[in-house]
Amino acid sequence: MAITAAMVKELREISGAGMMDCKKALNETNGDMEAAMEYLRKNGQAKAEKKAGRIAAEGLCRIAVKDDTTAAVVEVNSETDFVAKNETFQEFVEAVAKQAVDSDAADLDAFLAESWNADASKTVKEALVEKIATIGENLNIRRFEKVVAQ
Structure with a gap:
């Protein structure tokens, strides 16, 4: 064909x-x-x-807030600052932050294993792998922290 x-x-x-x-x-x-x-x-x-073996030391941090009582901050790394300035990467980091604010994961491994909010047919890790293939650099969700007001 x-x-x-x-x-x-x-x-x-x-x-x-x-x-x-x-x-x-x-x-x-x-x-x-x-x-x-x-x-x-x-x-x-x-x-x-x-x-995966390449160092990803650049990147972005994002904060997402939900209902004025819950917030999450995430750090997603890239290999270069050029990618960190890329709109596609920034949108991905924003989506990761929104995922984190809705997450009940106790640690990063549990977070990566969660169903991806944007597409329930894949996990957060699978969404990350797709973004690595699209952008062409090693990316890493390095850490996240969630805070809930009492």
């Missing part, structure tokens, strides 16, 4: 992956959009594993 620019564009809009990654996924799956999404997921996991 011939892969058209429109197909690549559609997959790119759905997945957030790079143009060449989308084209390769469509070629590997003979134009099957669902199979291409799965290919990108698996490929993204492999990319995340390759980047």
Whole structure:
């Protein structure tokens, strides 16, 4: 099946992956959009594993407040300050902060294992891995703290 620019564009809009990654996924799956999404997921996991050893020392902290009684602060690290200034990364950090303010997790491992608020079919860790594949740098949810007024 011939892969058209429109197909690549559609997959790119759905997945957030790079143009060449989308084209390769469509070629590997003979134009099957669902199979291409799965290919990108698996490929993204492999990319995340390759980047895991790289130091992520830049990043952002965000605070989310809920009902004026609960707040959470999160720190999400990236490898470079350029990514920290990236709108996609900033939106992800904001989503992580909102997740943390709603979370009952006792520690970071429990937090990463929680169902992701933006898409209940995946965990916070899986959302992080997808973002690593999309952005192309190692990212790390380093810590979070939740405070509840009494």
